[in-house]
Amino acid sequence: MSEERHTLQSGGIEATIKAHGAELCSLKDAQGVELIWQAGAAWPRHAPLLFPIVGRLKNDELRHRGKTYPMTQHGFARDQVFEWAERSAASCSLVLRDSAATRARYPFAFRLTVGYRLQAAGLHVTLEIANTGEEMLPASIGAHPAFNWPLREGVAKESYSLTFSDVEAEPVRRLKDGLMREKPEPTPVHGKTLALSERLFDDDAVILDRLASRSVRYAADTGPSLDVSSDGFRQLGIWSKPGGAGFLCIEPWRGFASPSDFDGEFADKPGVMHIAPGATEVLTYRIAVG
Numbered sequence: 001m002s003e004e005r006h007t008l009q010s011g012g013i014e015a016t017i018k019a020h021g022a023e024l025c026s027l028k029d030a031q032g033v034e035l036i037w038q039a040g041a042a043w044p045r046h047a048p049l050l051f052p053i054v055g056r057l058k059n060d061e062l063r064h065r066g067k068t069y070p071m072t073q074h075g076f077a078r079d080q081v082f083e084w085a086e087r088s089a090a091s092c093s094l095v096l097r098d099s100a101a102t103r104a105r106y107p108f109a110f111r112l113t114v115g116y117r118l119q120a121a122g123l124h125v126t127l128e129i130a131n132t133g134e135e136m137l138p139a140s141i142g143a144h145p146a147f148n149w150p151l152r153e154g155v156a157k158e159s160y161s162l163t164f165s166d167v168e169a170e171p172v173r174r175l176k177d178g179l180m181r182e183k184p185e186p187t188p189v190h191g192k193t194l195a196l197s198e199r200l201f202d203d204d205a206v207i208l209d210r211l212a213s214r215s216v217r218y219a220a221d222t223g224p225s226l227d228v229s230s231d232g233f234r235q236l237g238i239w240s241k242p243g244g245a246g247f248l249c250i251e252p253w254r255g256f257a258s259p260s261d262f263d264g265e266f267a268d269k270p271g272v273m274h275i276a277p278g279a280t281e282v283l284t285y286r287i288a289v290g
Helices: none
Strands: 005-010 013-018 023-028 061-064 067-070 083-087 091-097 111-118 122-130 137-139 141-143 146-148 161-164 193-195 206-208 215-219 226-231 235-239 247-254 273-275 280-289
Touching: 005 091, 005 111, 013 111, 013 122, 023 122, 122 141, 122 273, 215 247, 226 247, 247 280, 273 280
Parallel strands: none
Antiparallel strands: 005 013, 013 023, 061 067, 083 091, 091 111, 111 122, 122 280, 137 273, 141 247, 146 247, 161 193, 161 215, 206 235, 215 226, 226 280, 235 247
């Protein structure tokens, strides 16, 4: 059942979601062109959901009230089987609830709902984190969609760029051993434009932790284009595998990897949300196909 899939269709756009990880595993435009990386040898995923952490914690350990819990990079949601809550021709939703297995790694009660809906030549994704417990819920969440790079076979990778909705003048952050380096670095974005090349990722992901834009366009001068917009997210990760691979990840985040010098309680970690008992945090992003 973990590989059970559901395909949405509307307006010529087709999207396929699987129960394992509530993961988007295919997105095709009206010409049938696959836009999502098909989990090739370079990286065995498509668009994993990052929860309850984004990135790594120091020593892969989560600390809560003096106890230590094992928590590996990007959390556990991407490797859990979600329950289908709703399935229709153009939308679906999936749910993950806390269990004995999750509480052994993350000692909190929660309900995570992921909704997908095709509308107006785009895929709308809604992430809802509900605190079903009696104490404050510290959490981070992120999307990690990997798009084919190039989007059309035969187009040079270097002809692609990211164009932001606003000028991105703030310094960026980089990682070392999966943790946030202490000092920011000059941004590679020139005004609103980030030229893409494989060398850009020699030092792993480019992290905009002081993001100004609500949307970014991924395109070359020819072929398909994608616009990724978001609401409720505060950071953006941009990543491809160092050394070169046929995908580009555009990742809306609410949270980020631990700073290299942070070794405290998870609730005190920079970038973490704090959701009150009975409350729900809702974040959305959209992939518009052009």
